[in-house]
Amino acid sequence: MGDQKKPSSSSSQAERKAFRDIDAREAMAEHNRTQAAFNDNRERLRAERLAREATDPAGGRLVMPTPQLPDDTPIDKLRLPSRMREALRAGGLKTVGEIGEKSDRQLLAIGDLGSGSIAQLRASLGVASVRVVRQAESSDT
DSSP states (O other): OTTOOOOOOHHHHHHHHHHHHHHHHHHHHHHHHHHHHHHHHHHHHHHHHHHHHHHOTTTTOOBOOOTTSOTTOBGGGBOOOHHHHHHHHHTTOOBHHHHHHSOHHHHHTSTTOOHHHHHHHHHHHTOOOSSOHHHHHHHHO
16 A cells, blocks of 8 residues: 555646746846846946056056166066065165166165165166175175
């Protein structure tokens, strides 16, 4: 007797099919709402990024220090080691042009900048050394 199956009525099959159809429509509607929200958010973020890039030509990205950089390029926009960037900022330097105006002796006076850092900085920016770093160090002693 336990092996007997209940006969399935056509009304219960139709009801199950109707519920599956309703569930599928609800799932598709939820998917469409989620996709619309995602696209709206993506477009909002894109518009914000374009507005930022319009005001900042570098687009907020760090640029490699090269000799072709204009003198008014902020030091904060250069791809430099953090220690070097912080030392230059602490020394009151804000632009690439200000680095070129300083002598090696003045740059050595800035804490956390050694002769190697100054040589690397001058070489990457293509800024001629006012004095050879070794001469500046030896004249300090």
